[in-house]
Amino acid sequence: MKLxxxxxxxxxxxxxxxxxxxxxxxxxxxxxxxxxxxxSREKLKKAFTILCKNNxxxxxxxSTGSLLMGFDFETLRExxxxxxxxxxxxxxxxxxxxxxxxxxxxxxxxxxxxxGLFDEMxxxxxxxxxxxxxxxxxxxxxxxxxxxxxxxxxxxxTTMCGHGMISPNLVKYFLKRIAEGxxxxxxxxxxxxxxxxxxxxxxxxAAEKLKKMxxxxxxxxxNVHS
Numbered sequence: 324m325k326l327x328x329x330x331x332x333x334x335x336x337x338x339x340x341x342x343x344x345x346x347x348x349x350x351x352x353x354x355x356x357x358x359x360x361x362x363s364r365e366k367l368k369k370a371f372t373i374l375c376k377n378n379x380x381x382x383x384x385x386s387t388g389s390l391l392m393g394f395d396f397e398t399l400r401e402x403x404x405x406x407x408x409x410x411x412x413x414x415x416x417x418x419x420x421x422x423x424x425x426x427x428x429x430x431x432x433x434x435x436x437x438x439g440l441f442d443e444m445x446x447x448x449x450x451x452x453x454x455x456x457x458x459x460x461x462x463x464x465x466x467x468x469x470x471x472x473x474x475x476x477x478x479x480x481t482t483m484c485g486h487g488m489i490s491p492n493l494v495k496y497f498l499k500r501i502a503e504g505x506x507x508x509x510x511x512x513x514x515x516x517x518x519x520x521x522x523x524x525x526x527x528x529a530a531e532k533l534k535k536m537x538x539x540x541x542x543x544x545x546n547v548h549s
Contacts, residue, residue, distance in 0.1 A: 333486055336462045336485065337479075337482045338475065344440050346525070346527065346528055347412070347439065347483075348439045349410065349413075349523050350413070350423075350438075351410050352370045352408075352409040352431075352433050352435055353436070354432075354434075355433075355434065361406075363405050363433075364403055364404055364407075367403050368401075369429065370426065371399070371409050372400065374411040377413065377421050377425075378418045379411040380527045381410075381411070381412045381519075381523070381524055382396075382399070382522055383399070383411070385407060385410065385521055386408075387399055391517050391519070391522070391526060392522075393517075410521055412525045414525065416439075416443055419439070420450055423435065434457075441459075441461070476532065476536055477491045477495065479532050480494050483524045483529060485519075486520070486521060489518045494515060494533075497533070498511075498536055502540040507530075509526070513526045
């Protein structure tokens with residue numbers, strides 16, 4: 324098993340504050356095109372079962388859709404085809420550790436990419452007896468005219484979709500509805516997460532962030548009207 328942190332850029336440009344990053348662990352399982360992708364369906368189904376048995380907050384068969392999009396485990400598992408890319412997101416370091424340990428034991432022959440805080444990922448690797456990573460990548464942040472970007476708190480949510488499919492305006496819309504008591508932060512986070520087609524959106528972290536933001540918005544409105 325090749326363990327990478329993270330070799331695929333769409334999973335590691337998240338801008339969450341550190342305390343939320345400790346509740347955000349992403350894993351991707353992918354066969355190598357032209358090497359072991361043909362005839363990989365059954366092994367991928369086994370890998371997908373491992374991902375989904377360890378309390379993910381979201382998971383995805385890349386060619387079909389994600390849990391937040393309304394697809395259940397069985398539907399996504401049976402839709403897996405040769406060469407499929409699998410994603411899952413966890414809020415617990417223990418869960419991601421269990422996943423990696425089980426994937427190592429099964430030795431299915433796929434690349435396994437994990438995204439998370441470096442110190443925590445090194446600790447996990449040590450616990451599951453992985454000597455060293457195959458590859459280590461990191462994000463250097465955003466370059467260019469950053470004044471054109473949304474507010475940093477909005478970016479904490481939108482960057483959890485690595486392909487940029489979540490609109491800042493959608494986040495602001497649901498933030499307003501939460502502050503007005505029309506929807507819970509959890510429900511709003513799940514609705515927002517439907518836009519992330521690759522299934523790496525962590526609705527659990529998003530809900531925590533939305534609650535804080537909505538609280539500030541409500542307090543500001545009270546001060547304005549007092």
